[in-house]
Amino acid sequence: MARGGINKAVVHKARQAILGRGEHPSIDAVRIELGNTGSKTTIHRYLKELEIQKPPATTSVPDLSASLMGLVKQLAEQLREESDACVEEAQKSFDVENAALNAHLQECQQSLAAAQQQLQIQGAALAAESAELATARSSLQSEHTRNATLSQAVGELNVRLADKDEQIASLEDKHQHARDALEHYRTASREQREQDQRRHEAQVQQLQAELRQLQQTLIIKQDEVTRLNRDNERLLVEARHVQRECQHLKDQQEQHALETRTLSANLAQSQGAREELQRQFQSQGQQLELVGGERRQLLKQVELLEQTIEALRAAQQAAAEAEKAQEQK
Incomplete structure (x- = not known):
């Protein structure tokens, strides 16, 4: 142009x-x-x-003058x-419109490319969200399975705990029987000692005083046996002290062997029976401590399982809410 x-x-x-x-x-x-x-x-x-x-032929129009011919040529040239x-102006307008259309076409192509890129990004994001949803569903299913397993384990532990409670109740019954036997023994021993004291009170007044002190000590110790779970160790210490007193009494009894031989034999028999009962109480106390330790461990396991179940339920609820939110999107 x-x-x-x-x-x-x-x-x-x-x-x-x-x-x-x-x-x-x-x-x-x-x-x-x-x-x-x-x-x-x-x-x-x-x-x-x-x-x-x-060039125009000058001889074809003889009637026209040269000035008129020049004017016609000038008009034709001007036309x-x-x-x-006009053609050039139209060409300019066409070029401008063509450039504008080309620019608009380029903008449209850029917009289309941007839209395609955005569509690809959204498609990738949708695929990623779908993968995350599948992963969340898989995790939720795993948590369901684990929750069922843990619930079953809790049930088994509850059964074991019930068995341990029954064992504890059985041991407590045995302990009660042992306390009853000890009480019966104390009654019999007290009656025997009273008879011996009435028989020898004229000869062994000093020994009777010491025996009364020993009887009081034994009564105190026997009362403490009923609280076996708390005072077993103290009972053993005091029992050893009583043994020493008995030994001291035996030493004194040797001086009065002729008068108090029968009483010494009864006291030795009573001492052996009392020691046997103490060993039984000690064994039962150890069993009670073992059973109590197992029961505490089972309770701790139950608490841990309950905490785990609560955490799994919270995770399950969060996964369900996430899945619900994803479905709403």
Whole structure:
């Protein structure tokens, strides 16, 4: 497209100047003559029209004067120039509209590419969310299975705990029977001692006083036996003390062997029975401590399992809420 001011008359003038110098009026030569202005396409079109155009025959219209012919030529030339200007202006408008359309097309293509890229990103995000949902569902199923396993384990531990409670109850019954036997023994021993004291109170007044002190000590110790779970160790210490007192009494009894031989034999028998009962109480106390330790361990395991179940329920609820939120999205 030619620039502003380039028209057919200008191209014709440049062509005539080149022909006047005896040179060939090529497109490049004409453009150089015009000062390197104008489109080669426009110059080529104007040159082609000038070559096709034939000079008017002056003899075909004898009645027209030369001035009139010049005016007609000028009008024809002006008409051509105006038509060329209109065509050039239309070409400019077309080029502007074409550039605008090309720019708009490029923007649309960019928008389409951006939309496709966004669609790909959303597709990838949807795939990732689907994978996360599948993972969450798998984890939820695993947690369901683990919850069922833990519930079964809790049931088994509850059964074991019930068995241990029954064992503890059985041991407590045995302990009660042993306390009853000890009470019966204390009654019998007290009666025997009273009989011995009535028989020998004239001869062994000092020994009776010591025996009464020993009886009081034994009664105190026997009362403490009923609290076996708390005072077993103290009972053993005091029992050893009683043994030492008994040994001391035996030493004194040797001085009165002729008078108190029967009483000494009864006391030795009572001491052996009391020691046997103490060993039974000690064994039962150890069994009670072992059973109590097992029961505490089972209770701790039950507490840990209950905490684990609570955590699993919380995780299950969170996974369910996440799945619900995902379905709502």
